[in-house]
Structure formats: C-alpha cells, structure tokens
Amino acid sequence: xxxxxxxxxxxxxxxxxxxxxxxxxxxxxxxxxxxxxxxxxxxxxxxxxxxxxxxxxxxxxxxxxxxxxxxxxxxxxxxxxxxxxxxxxxxxxxxxxxxxx
Amino acid sequence: xxxxxxxxxxxxxxxxxxxxxxxxxxxxxxxxxxxxxxxxxxxxxxxxxxxxxxxxxxxxxxxxxxxxxxxxxxxxxxxxxxxxxxxxxxxxxxxxxxxxxxxxxxxxxxxxxxxxxxxxxxxxxxxxxxxxxxxxxxxxxxxxxxxxxxxxxxxxxxxxxxxxxxxxxxxxxxxxxxxxxxxxxxxxxxx
Numbered sequence: 001x002x003x004x005x006x007x008x009x010x011x012x013x014x015x016x017x018x019x020x021x022x023x024x025x026x027x028x029x030x031x032x033x034x035x036x037x038x039x040x041x042x043x044x045x046x047x048x049x050x051x052x053x054x055x056x057x058x059x060x061x062x063x064x065x066x067x068x069x070x071x072x073x074x075x076x077x078x079x080x081x082x083x084x085x086x087x088x089x090x091x092x093x094x095x096x097x098x099x100x101x
Numbered sequence: 102x103x104x105x106x107x108x109x110x111x112x113x114x115x116x117x118x119x120x121x122x123x124x125x126x127x128x129x130x131x132x133x134x135x136x137x138x139x140x141x142x143x144x145x146x147x148x149x150x151x152x153x154x155x156x157x158x159x160x161x162x163x164x165x166x167x168x169x170x171x172x173x174x175x176x177x178x179x180x181x182x183x184x185x186x187x188x189x190x191x192x193x194x195x196x197x198x199x200x201x202x203x204x205x206x207x208x209x210x211x212x213x214x215x216x217x218x219x220x221x222x223x224x225x226x227x228x229x230x231x232x233x234x235x236x237x238x239x240x241x242x243x244x245x246x247x248x249x250x251x252x253x254x255x256x257x258x259x260x261x262x263x264x265x266x267x268x269x270x271x272x273x274x275x276x277x278x279x280x281x282x283x284x285x286x287x288x289x290x291x292x
Contacts, residue, residue: 001287001291003284003287006211007279007280007283009218009220009225010220010228011229011248013221013228014226014229014230014233014245015249015251017221017226018134019137019138020137021133022130022133023129027150030151031151031154032119032121035118035155035158036118
C-alpha cells in the first residue's frame with residue numbers, strides 16, 4: 001500500500017467534505033440567556049473574591065498594630081495624663097457649647 | 102437601522118448583553134464548523150461553541166478593534182478546540198480493527214486501484230477522522246490547519262499563539278505521526 005498516496009487521498013477527502021456549519025435552533029438566545037445568568041452570578045462572585053482578598057491585608061494590619069502596641073517603647077506621659085487629655089479633647093465641644101449657650 | 106459590529110461591541114462593553122446576540126448569530130456558523138473539525142459528538146461541539154462565546158463575552162474588553170472581530174473570535178475558537186483536544190485525549194481510543202464495512206471497502210478499492218477510491222466518499226472522510234482521532238492534540242491541530250484548511254504557517258502561528266518555528270516543528274512531527282498511524286492501519290488490515 002502506498003502510504004503517501006493514501007495520506008494525500010484522505011487529506012483530500014477531508015478538504016472536499018468540510019464539516020457542516022449548521023447552528024442549532026435558537027442557539028444565540030441560549031447563549032445570551034446563559035450570559036445574563038452568568039453576569040448575576042459573577043457580581044456575587046466578584047464581591048466574594050474582593051472580600052476574600054481584603055481579608056489577608058486586614059489580618060496583617062491588625063497583627064502589625066497589635067505588635068506595635070505591645071512592643072512600642074513606653075511613653076513618658078503617664079496613663080493618668082493621657083486620660084485627662086482624652087477627656088479634655090472629648091468634652092471640648094461640650095465645654096465650648098456651654099460657654100456660648 | 103442595523104447597528105455595526107463596532108457599535109454592538111461597544112454596547113456589550115457598556116453592559117448591554119442583548120447586543121451580543123447579533124454577533125453570536127452572525128459568527129456561530131463559522132465557530133460550529135471549526136468545532137466540528139475537532140469533536141465528533143454534537144453535544145461536545147455545542148459545549149465547545151458555548152465555551153468560545155462565553156470566553157468571547159468575558160474577554161471582549163481585550164478586543165482592541167485593530168483587526169476584524171472574526172479573526173479575534175477564530176483565535177479564541179481554535180485555542181478552545183485545542184484545550185478540548187488536550188482534555189479529551191485519553192477518551193480517544195479508537196482502533197483500525199473496528200472499521201465499518203464502507204471503510205473497509207474503500208480501503209480495498211484503494212489497495213486494488215488507488216485512483217478508483219473516491220475522495221468524496223463518506224468512508225474516506227470517516228477514515229481520516231479515525232486517523233486524526235489517534236493523533237496527539239498538537240499534531241491534530243496543526244495538520245488540520247495546515248493540510249486540511251490550507252492555512253499558512255503565519256496564519257497558524259497567529260491562531261495558536263505558537264511561534265513560526267514551533268508550528269514548523271510540530272507540522273513535521275504531525276506528518277510523521279500521521280504516516281505512522283496509516284502504517285499501523287495498513288499493518289492491522291493487510292498483514
């Protein structure tokens with residue numbers, strides 16, 4: 001058997017008989033319907049992905065802040081002073097409003 | 102008034118999925134014909150075409166518009182078909198021992214008198230499909246594009262994303278693979 005000739009014949013057979021380009025009925029409608037469902041699902045997936053991605057940096061920031069609070073050198077200002085300054089700051093608006101009342 | 106392709110694409114990109122429908126309607130015949138070169142079952146063909154259109158929709162923002170939409174779509178189609186072949190290569194275990202009667206007759210006619218074996222015969226097409234199914238995915242893709250669809254190395258390179266050299270190397274290997282498969286056919290059938 002001449003294999004080269006057989007190969008040429010078979011290739012020619014494939015060339016002269018191209019596959020059908022028939023499209024199933026309402027195929028385009030099916031695709032668009034699928035895309036609409038997909039778009040809704042994708043919105044949920046987008047948020048889920050975004051939140052998952054945000055989780056790792058949030059944990060890292062919390063740990064860093066925790067570590068910084070725990071290991072930061074002690075401040076020269078005493079706790080009582082801080083409490084006083086905090087109270088003054090918080091009540092500054094109230095004090096001011098009482099004066100202008 | 103009928104909208105142009107560029108207008109339809111722009112509308113889809115703005116979120117109007119319905120504008121995608123005319124594009125699907127216009128180009129599906131070509132995508133189906135391409136998918137039918139690589140998948141035999143109609144359910145597989147439909148899956149491939151559906152995947153092509155879903156990818157096209159999701160990647161539409163990457164279509165720059167400097168080449169026709171059809172070229173961009175056919176690149177997606179060919180690459181999806183290649184992925185399909187790679188994913189299904191283990192399922193393709195056809196052998197030449199299970200040839201149908203018309204296929205055997207066609208081969209007998211070819212052996213007796215090569216010129217009398219008609220290339221328009223269904224049996225010849227079935228035989229080449231059997232041979233192609235036994236090829237590796239890359240070999241099948243390159244031989245289909247090069248020998249059957251008569252495309253140039255440059256075109257294949259653009260469609261597949263392979264370099265020109267890689268296309269040539271794979272074409273050389275594919276021809277050798279095809280010859281080996283046909284030699285096995287001759288051995289199984291006539292020795």
